Amino acid sequence: MDFSAMIASTPCIILALLTLGYLGLCVVSPFGRCRTCHGTGRNRSPLGRIRRDCRRCAATGLRIRRGRHVINHLHDEYEAGKR
Numbered sequence: 001m002d003f004s005a006m007i008a009s010t011p012c013i014i015l016a017l018l019t020l021g022y023l024g025l026c027v028v029s030p031f032g033r034c035r036t037c038h039g040t041g042r043n044r045s046p047l048g049r050i051r052r053d054c055r056r057c058a059a060t061g062l063r064i065r066r067g068r069h070v071i072n073h074l075h076d077e078y079e080a081g082k083r
């Protein structure tokens with residue numbers, strides 16, 4: 001492999017490593033912080049005085065990562081295909 005081919009293939013390798021790293025993160029830690037309440041589970045009212053339970057995360061402060069949704073879908077398809 002010459003130098004120019006190595007330079008040309010570097011972005012592909014980096015993208016593959018980033019994808020595998022993100023999927024590994026989704027396997028190890030499937031939940032992330034809720035973006036609406038920033039992981040607190042409580043949200044300010046529109047007037048800004050009262051703090052209410054976050055409706056998006058049901059006051060847990062957690063959300064399922066998008067990559068974990070993909071993994072769950074692939075797992076469900078695999079299980080459905082085994083029947």
Ligand SMILES: [Zn+2]
Pocket residue numbers: 034035036037038039040041042054055056057058059060061062
């Ligand atoms: Zn929330």
